[in-house]
Amino acid sequence: MILFKYRSIEFPNNDETFSENFLRDVKCLLFDQIWFSSLKALNDPFEGVFKFDRSISKMMKGFKKDLDTNKIERAKDNYLQLLKDNSGILSLTTDNQNLLMWSHYTNNQKGYCIEYDFEEEKFLYANKIKNNKNDISLKKVLYSDNYVRTNILNNDYQLIFGNKSRCWSYEKEFRFISKNIGLHKFQNGCLKAIYLGADCDFVNETLISSIAYLKGAKVYKAKLFKDKFKLYFLPYDLDALNKNINCKNFVQQAININLENN
Structure with missing residues (x-):
């Protein structure tokens, strides 16, 4: 599935050519890695909100009078909160021409947008062992005016990670949901293209x-x-660029790394 990730470029406050965050991001491109954020790090304060549908609890109480549905609901709530605190989210989109996202997420066209070909099985652990499909899953974000509703029988915890306000619908978001926050490795070849912002700095690009x-x-x-x-x-003429500067040498010198050892 073709999906896109918008990235901003921060400019250093000192005499360094590249900012620390930008160097981290380009190394991720180089070594087939991508960051899964925590819900708290995302830019929507309503991330992960949900509401209990107690009609199911009442129905179960009708079948079994001594059933403590309040206790079950508290346990379910604690479980969901634990998942929210520990799950990693990778937000992507199907749209690489959205003017709002180019403005919001690329520092006003100074950054770039990455095109990936991603499926669940394309992600690997750092030791190259394929993830279990239960560890990482892909979900299309649903947009509505109300909180997602859950109940004590509903086991689709990912539902609460994939429901947002309708005002975000322009983002056309898909999400990978992982049980781990942080860097994730993916298969070589998933990186398909990079779209440079109209105002991307020449050295950065x-x-x-x-x-x-x-x-x-x-x-x-x-x-x-x-x-x-x-x-x-x-389109960028990458062959001409390589003839002019030798891309491998330029990358090695720019980020101070020996590619022969990686």
């Missing part, structure tokens, strides 16, 4: 393009139409 060349991915540069609110993308 040279580093990104050089890494794309090494990974066998394509690069495009965003341009603004002169007569309508829309972007178009021009």
